[in-house]
Amino acid sequence: MTIAGSIGILAVIALILIIGIPLGDYLYYLFRGEPSRMDKVFHPLEKWLFRAVGADPSVKMDWKAYLRALIMVNFAMMIFAYLVFRLQGVLPLNPSHIKGMPWDLAFNTAASFITNTNWQNYAGEQSMSYLGQMLGITYLQFTSAATGFVAAIAFVRGLIANRSESIGNFWVDFIRIHTRLLLPLAFVFSLILIGLGVPQTLLGPETVHTLQGVLQTISRGPVASLEAIKQLGTNGGGYYNANSAHPFENPSAISNVLEMLAMGIVSTALVWTFGRFIKNRKQAVVLYVFLTAILIIGAFIIYSNEAGGNPILQHVLGIHGSNMEGKEERFGPAMSSVFAAITTAFTTGAVNSMHDSYMPMGGFIPLLFMMFNLIFGGKGVGLLNILMFLIITVFLSGLMVGRTPEIFGKKIEAREIKLATIAMLAHPFIILVPAAIALVTKVGTSSILNPGLHGLTEVLYAYTSAAANNGSAFAGLNGNTVFYNVTLGLVMLIGRYVSLIAMFAIAGSLAKKAVIPPSAGTLRTDTFAFGGVFVAVFVIVGALTFFPALAIGPIGEQLQMWAHLLH
């Protein structure tokens, strides 16, 4: 570890907060439903889009109508993307003559991108045509981010509503998030990325005679337009197999910092937007303090392990220095470690280094962050998970101090707790059960690359990544088999929609309740003491549920590594 590296890590996280908070104000003005100056600029385009889609922007929706529209349009887009992946072989913009995907891979990929997961069982430069990258991947990277985002906004509206049914209009929210946030940001960011060296062309691969006279085929294509929304939408699915480690996706230290900022700012902003909506900025500050602290601790645990290097290589071969297996020179251990922490905290899943080759405890933190699934979290759903755990924390502390649990002026009753518990328990269930099945079957274990406990971690990481809709991988695992394509695809869909439906149901029932003004008997949630309890609850719930699996995965491997050195 170096001082410069450590300052570099802290500077990136500080920049995310500095940009995220003002952006949170912008999002608040965008979604509070009052006329704003921005309307003049965007109204003509949006009016045309409402007409084209056939939506009436004046309609108010209750939670069921909002959710129905959300699910239906997600389903339609998933079918559309599935067809693009199946048919890309006969569609235009395919200079490398790539074939259509088989059904299981196309299902996995469509499920992966509609759920904002971006798990990839295909290598982009070999199995995806330019049209597939644009019309399948880039497209869903916008809309899946928008889906998570509007879900969070709708929930917050339910939270502040006073005896009302309406939580907004899905089509208005869904279209506005594209026109007023994602498209302008992605457009500017993709041009910056091109300037930094990311290709953007429809020309086919360039074949060159290298300095030594051998042939090298250099894949390129519309990379920058995908890369921009991949990060901004906390998607993470790369144009190339090597993802953000590929020099064409992430050419320099500067592009690396910008990509981390792009991953972090919108989810960070949403916490502030939430504080503005409930008229309690201190609530947002309390969340910022605890979540940022955990993010920093995680980043430094990874950094210390990676910078320390591999003691086995040191012992056997005499190689001293950081662990650079699966890392790029332009990032080094510090900028790889913080990228790994951010990509799993914000559940993006882009990688700029190969997590499979991390030290056991270096790989443990990304895994843990995905198990928590709320260290800021992905676009919108991160805030939903935070709110879910806040409800559970309020309930538990209410039981302990003997007060009626209420949150932000709304009574929490049996129905809300049941729904929050479903949302909470779905996550470990869809990680541990399929991972166990994979580990006891031949079809599951035959895909593992690394022997021993590390192989177990590969499988655990895969299902955790799918359930958390993250998409990063211990990429040694060969996921492109019918078994993994289908099971991971299902886990991604359940992981996305079960908790989303449960949270919408909570929003609906909270919206109908009257707001109770805070009294001396109210358990305040905007204090640092409550923040501490909140962290304790999600750490204990997370640790207790996942500890046995972690113990025989990364923790066991770390112990083995020390044992190996003693012999």
Place this chain on the structure above:
Amino acid sequence: MVNVWRSIRFTIVFAIILGLIYPLLVTGIGNVLFPYQAKGSIVSWNGRPVGSMLIAQAVTSPGFFHPRPSAVNYAANGSGGSNLGPTNPALVAEVKQNLQTVERQNPGIKVSQIPPSMVESSASGLDPDISVQDALLQVPRISRVTGISQSSLQQMIQNDEVSPVLGIWGQRMVNVMQLNLAILHRMGRS
């Protein structure tokens, strides 16, 4: 039913906007503003494209600087890392082999001087850069083969060295293609 019809309309309208118009617009503007980068930073020598500034290629000739080891044999149409875990015996074997190659090509080099990145595979398999230390260790070999003096080679490394941004982001490194083109220039002149 109304939702079904609306969903289909949304899917098609936004597929055209986000999946076609947006990337094509970026392609058009990007190629006007940054034509070199947009096409992949392709560099030429004697009028022929020889590679990309950003993509490593297999260089084994002793008169050139060598890039970091690649798990995919520098396939610029099939990137990837080794994905070998830290306790995997195959990792030790791979690094050992890379180490022996480096020692064979650069006689007299000490293991303790070798930076890990010189013998450990990169994440993309196409890492275009090497650390300054890595480059300096290759200087005696290149000087012997090409006849370029060690001090000129060290000067080249110094000229091309990239420092961390603001002193905190990144590492001290050099681009291998840039160095090798500099060697070619030098050889062409003398």
